[in-house]
Amino acid sequence: MKFFRNLSVVLAAIILTGFLRRPFDDRLAEDMQERNLLPPPIALDTREELGQTALAIALGGLRPLVAAMTNIQAHGHWEEQDWHELEQSYKTIVALQPRVRYYWDAGSWHLYSNAYADYADRPGLSEGRRKRKQKEFFEKGIAFLERGVEQNPRDWRLCHLLGNALSANWRPQNLERAVECFERGHAESGAPQLQRNHVYCLSRIPERKMEAWEACRRMWTNEGNRRYNTPQTIFFALQSWAGETTYSMEEILGSRMAAAQKLPDYWFRQVEGFPMDGVAETINQLCEEFEIPRDLHPLTFPPGETFDHDPYTRKPYPPRPVTGEPRTKTWRSIWMNRPRDAYRTYLRSVEAKR
Amino acid sequence: MSRHPHSPPLFSFSRIWIIAGNTFTHLMRMKVFYFLLVFVLIWLGLNVFKLPHTAGPESVGGEELRLLKAPLVGTMKLFAIIIGIVATALLIPRDVEDRTLYTILAKPVPRLDYLLGKLFGVLLLILAGLTIMTLLLDAVLWYRTQGILTEFNKVADILIEQQQWTVEDRQEARAELLSHGVTWSLQGAILVIFFEAAIIAALALLVSTFSTSTLFTVVISTLSYFIGNFIADGLDHWQGSSGTGEGTLGDLSSRALFVAFPDYRPFKIVDEVLAGQIFPPDILGSLALSTGLYVGLYVVLSWFIFTYKEI
Numbered sequence: 001m002k003f004f005r006n007l008s009v010v011l012a013a014i015i016l017t018g019f020l021r022r023p024f025d026d027r028l029a030e031d032m033q034e035r036n037l038l039p040p041p042i043a044l045d046t047r048e049e050l051g052q053t054a055l056a057i058a059l060g061g062l063r064p065l066v067a068a069m070t071n072i073q074a075h076g077h078w079e080e081q082d083w084h085e086l087e088q089s090y091k092t093i094v095a096l097q098p099r100v101r102y103y104w105d106a107g108s109w110h111l112y113s114n115a116y117a118d119y120a121d122r123p124g125l126s127e128g129r130r131k132r133k134q135k136e137f138f139e140k141g142i143a144f145l146e147r148g149v150e151q152n153p154r155d156w157r158l159c160h161l162l163g164n165a166l167s168a169n170w171r172p173q174n175l176e177r178a179v180e181c182f183e184r185g186h187a188e189s190g191a192p193q194l195q196r197n198h199v200y201c202l203s204r205i206p207e208r209k210m211e212a213w214e215a216c217r218r219m220w221t222n223e224g225n226r227r228y229n230t231p232q233t234i235f236f237a238l239q240s241w242a243g244e245t246t247y248s249m250e251e252i253l254g255s256r257m258a259a260a261q262k263l264p265d266y267w268f269r270q271v272e273g274f275p276m277d278g279v280a281e282t283i284n285q286l287c288e289e290f291e292i293p294r295d296l297h298p299l300t301f302p303p304g305e306t307f308d309h310d311p312y313t314r315k316p317y318p319p320r321p322v323t324g325e326p327r328t329k330t331w332r333s334i335w336m337n338r339p340r341d342a343y344r345t346y347l348r349s350v351e352a353k354r
Numbered sequence: 355m356s357r358h359p360h361s362p363p364l365f366s367f368s369r370i371w372i373i374a375g376n377t378f379t380h381l382m383r384m385k386v387f388y389f390l391l392v393f394v395l396i397w398l399g400l401n402v403f404k405l406p407h408t409a410g411p412e413s414v415g416g417e418e419l420r421l422l423k424a425p426l427v428g429t430m431k432l433f434a435i436i437i438g439i440v441a442t443a444l445l446i447p448r449d450v451e452d453r454t455l456y457t458i459l460a461k462p463v464p465r466l467d468y469l470l471g472k473l474f475g476v477l478l479l480i481l482a483g484l485t486i487m488t489l490l491l492d493a494v495l496w497y498r499t500q501g502i503l504t505e506f507n508k509v510a511d512i513l514i515e516q517q518q519w520t521v522e523d524r525q526e527a528r529a530e531l532l533s534h535g536v537t538w539s540l541q542g543a544i545l546v547i548f549f550e551a552a553i554i555a556a557l558a559l560l561v562s563t564f565s566t567s568t569l570f571t572v573v574i575s576t577l578s579y580f581i582g583n584f585i586a587d588g589l590d591h592w593q594g595s596s597g598t599g600e601g602t603l604g605d606l607s608s609r610a611l612f613v614a615f616p617d618y619r620p621f622k623i624v625d626e627v628l629a630g631q632i633f634p635p636d637i638l639g640s641l642a643l644s645t646g647l648y649v650g651l652y653v654v655l656s657w658f659i660f661t662y663k664e665i
Contacts, residue, residue: 065427
């Protein structure tokens with residue numbers, strides 16, 4: 001009897017002190033949650049996916065361990081190119097460790113890039129199904145990363161990753177959304193890299209050229225951004241488009257010789273949609289000024305023109321070794337391979353003579 | 355000259371220290387530290403094998419260090435929790451079984467001193483185990499960080515040369531990489547694991563004062579640990595989805611159930627520190643205070659039960 005009385009006293013004391021303690025615990029937990037020092041609760045659907053053992057381990061306070069082990073499992077799915085399983089694994093991982101950028105990055109990259117590329121050449125699929133699968137996984141990857149951005153609004157690097165994923169020219173693009181991501185990331189961090197990316201992306205949208213020029217001028221006020229070739233060349237093109245002459249070519253690109261080196265590289269990036277106002281004319285002028293031989297002239301052909309033979313030697317390209325299909329090359333890839341080096345060597349020799 | 359019989363002081367550090375020392379030695383003889391072998395095996399394994407993971411050149415090393423820390427810190431936590439529960443659950447029944455308890459209590463040793471001595475003995479054991487494991491963890495982490503830093507410098511040089519990174523980007527990435535190495539935050543997180551073990555050990559001590567079976571104590575303490583963690587995860591869901599109105603009997607009893615178990619929510623900071631977060635010292639202070647309150651409460655209640663216990 002005395003035992004039960006004592007036990008009741010103990011239980012009552014625990015509950016009473018628990019009620020007294022709860023506000024302190026709640027305040028502490030809220031404070032820690034606000035400072036991103038606590039992981040959010042495990043969602044109900046994740047509990048179902050985890051399985052009993054892993055859930056018990058995760059609930060036992062070993063979330064990083066379960067996440068790390070699931071990540072190793074996901075690596076296996078990647079090697080087997082089992083994209084559906086991989087997606088499930090990463091959903092579980094980010095539910096356990098939502099603040100680890102690496103998991104959002106790796107999971108989305110597998111989906112929007114690797115799965116997308118895998119379905120592009122996976123044998124045994126009809127063209128329609130291939131396209132559907134590519135679209136499906138690209139969208140899944142982007143949605144996954146969007147969720148990461150949403151859950152980590154202060155992590156500007158995730159905005160950067162999303163912007164990059166949406167603006168790569170070898171995958172489906174959403175430049176408008178990419179612009180938003182870079183802008184938001186820059187506003188959050190003030191990182192010059194994001195400001196540059198914002199301008200690059202904006203300048204690729206023909207309807208927003210005016211906005212791009214304004215953003216480009218803002219970017220130009222930061223001396224650090226002027227060191228890089230891409231901001232220099234974009235500034236040059238947009239200034240030509242705006243019809244302004246505030247900065248001379250030498251001020252923007254360094255010197256006429258530097259301009260002769262940088263502008264052809266930029267010219268070949270027109271496939272990415274960059275503005276090309278005044279670029280071709282300037283390259284022609286510079287080639288004339290430096291007496292570039294005809295066979296080294298970068299503007300001999302349009303960048304996208306395709307060849308089934310070497311334009312210099314006239315020899316046909318050998319067929320593809322695996323499929324036996326005839327091989328073609330664009331002027332851009334031909335130029336970037338050998339003639340570009342010869343062109344730059346020639347320019348250096350001209351500079352040395354002067 | 356007459357000698358007045360006097361009762362011994364209620365609380366004596368030297369007595370507690372002697373009982374704690376004996377408990378520590380007693381547990382050592384039970385080959386508890388064999389657990390360290392498991393840790394060393396994982397430690398060696400992680401040192402030799404590189405766990406498979408996906409990483410681009412920019413994220414060089416960060417994930418590798420995280421993969422190294424997660425199993426090692428996880429093992430440390432398991433050690434602390436298991437020893438905290440099992441060793442404490444064994445103490446009183448063992449002392450009753452081999453009659454040591456009668457020998458001790460026959461002397462002028464207050465029961466509070468006995469309980470505190472036993473608890474501190476277990477905590478000393480956990481602390482010693484965690485200290486050894488922390489030293490091993492820090493050593494392997496430091497060694498791997500140095501290797502990764504060399505690789506990182508090479509990659510960073512290339513990225514800077516390719517104009518993909520600026521010097522500031524490099525500094526920032528380096529700082530992020532180092533945040534996954536040996537840091538004060540990591541040491542703080544391990545201290546929090548010790549705090550958690552202290553709470554669970556004190557709770558196990560309370561259960562063992564009225565329980566007649568070691569197994570019962572282990573089961574109840576383990577369950578309370580899981581429920582405490584489940585509450586941490588489920589409390590928000592419950593608060594959001596509960597249809598019961600304020601002040602109703604159902605609501606009150608649910609609240610009573612929640613508050614009866616230790617709230618492990620704030621202790622989950624360890625997860626975030628392993629993910630690279632910085633451990634603010636003020637939070638460490640709050641957690642120490644919270645631990646002190648829990649341990650104090652459970653010790654006082656254990657004392658209450660144990661005082662009236664017929665031995």
